[in-house]
Amino acid sequence: xxxxxxxxxxxxxxxxxxxxxxxxxxxxxxxxxxxxxxxxxxxxxxxxxxxxxxxxxxxxxxxxxxxxxxxxxxxxxxxxxxxxxxxxxxxxxxxxxxxxxxxxxxxxxxxxxxxxxxxxxxxxxxxxxxxxxxxxxxxxxxxxxxxxxxxxxxxxxxxxxxxxxxxxxxxxxxxxxxxxxxxxxxxxxxxxxxxxxxxxxxxxxxxxxxx
Numbered sequence: 295x296x297x298x299x300x301x302x303x304x305x306x307x308x309x310x311x312x313x314x315x316x317x318x319x320x321x322x323x324x325x326x327x328x329x330x331x332x333x334x335x336x337x338x339x340x341x342x343x344x345x346x347x348x349x350x351x352x353x354x355x356x357x358x359x360x361x362x363x364x365x366x367x368x369x370x371x372x373x374x375x376x377x378x379x380x381x382x383x384x385x386x387x388x389x390x391x392x393x394x395x396x397x398x399x400x401x402x403x404x405x406x407x408x409x410x411x412x413x414x415x416x417x418x419x420x421x422x423x424x425x426x427x428x429x430x431x432x433x434x435x436x437x438x439x440x441x442x443x444x445x446x447x448x449x450x451x452x453x454x455x456x457x458x459x460x461x462x463x464x465x466x467x468x469x470x471x472x473x474x475x476x477x478x479x480x481x482x483x484x485x486x487x488x489x490x491x492x493x494x495x496x497x498x499x500x501x502x503x504x505x
Contacts, residue, residue, distance in 0.1 A: 295359070295485050295489075296477055296481045296484075296485065298359060299352075299355045299356065299359055299477045299484070300355075300477065300478070302354070302355035302358045302359055303352060303354070303355035303477075305354070305355075306337045306338050306349065306354040306355065306370075307349075307351075309373075311338060311339045311348065311349050311374070312338055312339055312373060312374035313337070313338030313339075313371065313372050313373035313374060314372050314373050315373050315374070317372040317373050319372060320371060320372060320373060320375055320379045320384075321335075321369055321370065321371055321372065321379075321381060321384045322369065322370055322372055323367070323368075323369050323384070323388060323390065324361065324362075324367060324368050324369075325367050326361060326365045326366055326367045326368070327365065327367070328365060328366045328367045328393075328496070328500050329393060329394055329499065329500050329503040329504075330366055330367070330393065330394050330395075330396060330496040330499050330500050331366070331367040331368060331369060331390065331393035331394070331395050331396070332357045332360055332361050332366050332367070332368040332369075332395075332396050332398060332492070332496065333357065333368065333369040333370070333381060333395055333396070333397045333398060333452065334350070334353040334354045334356075334357040334358075334368075334369070334370045334371065334398050335369075335371055335381040335397065335399075335451070335452060336349055336350040336353060336371065336399060336400070337349060337350070337353050337354025337355075337357070337370050337371045337372075338354070338371050338372065338373055338374050339374040340371065340374065340379075341374070341375065341376050341377055341378055341379075342378060346374070346376075350398075350399050350400030350475075351400060351472070351475065351476070352400070352475040352476055352477060352484075353398050353399065353400055353475065354370050354371070355477075356398065356475065356477075356484065356488065356489065356492075357370060357398050358370060359489070360489060360492055360493060360496070364493055364496070364497075366496055366500075367393065369381060369384070369385070369390075380452075380455065381397075381452050382452050382455040382456045382459070385452075385456065386456075386459060391456065391459070391460050391462070391464075392464070393464070394464045394465070394499050394503070395452060395456070395464065395465040395466070396465075396466055396468060396492065396495065396496060396499075397448070397451065397452045397453060397465060397466065397467045397468065398468055398470070398492070399451070399467060399468065399469045399470070400469065400470060400471075400472060400475050401446065401469040401470065401471055401472075402471070402472065403471045403472050403473055405443075405471070406438070407438040407439055407440050407443075407471075408437045408438045408439065408470070408471045408473070408474055409432065409437050409438070409439040409440075409468065409469065409470055409471070409474070410439065410440050410441075410443045410445075410446035410467075410468075410469040411425070411428055411439060411440070411441045411442070411446075411466060411467065411468055411469075412441075412442055412443075412446050412447045412448025412449070412451075412453055412466065412467035412468075412469070413425075413441070413442055413447070413448060413453065413463075413466065413467075414447065414448040414449050414451075414453035414454040414456075414457045414465070414467070415449055415453075415454050415457050415458065416457055416463050418441055418442060420463035421463055421466065423502060424466060424495075424498075424499060425441065427494075427495055427498045427499075428495065431491050431494055431495060435487045435490070435491050436487075437474075437487065437491070446467070446469045447467075448465075448466070448467030451467055452465060452467070453465045453466065453467045468492075470488060474487060474488045475488065
């Protein structure tokens with residue numbers, strides 16, 4: 295698993311973190327027939343707030359691995375471009391907004407927690423079922439987590455922007471600390487915690503939709 299993650303990661307870190315600059319599309323969507331859609335909008339460098347934002351390291355490789363190994367639909371950013379290109383615009387242009395999005399991000403270590411979950415402009419009560427699953431999985435895997443921390447609410451990202459357009463409670467922002475994303479330095483965390491955690495959460499949401 296680690297070798298496959300490293301192989302996938304090479305795609306996103308090429309050209310000094312700008313990804314595949316020869317790719318025609320900034321984002322790519324891969325349909326796998328699932329209600330859940332995994333997303334990594336900062337898999338490469340991005341242009342935001344009039345400056346270049348570093349990539350959320352390892353997020354693209356983890357999402358690609360999770361999706362391809364478990365038949366989840368997914369969206370990844372392929373490359374950097376020197377202008378704002380937003381994933382929510384990509385989703386709306388292609389009529390994909392009726393998926394449930396698990397939006398995978400990276401945050402710095404040292405916050406006192408491992409995972410920050412953001413529900414954007416909608417209150418956590420709108421996501422009771424999904425957040426109950428998050429709580430159970432955090433207990434199972436020994437993850438310290440927070441919901442709607444002041445720095446990680448999701449309002450400024452896909453969660454908030456999509457909610458403003460659709461009014462639907464069908465997207466969560468998941469910000470993981472680096473020790474749970476770095477499969478070079480902490481492969482045991484990624485392989486034994488992050489990937490199974492995300493897989494179980496996505497499976498739960500998918501199955502719940504079918505009931």
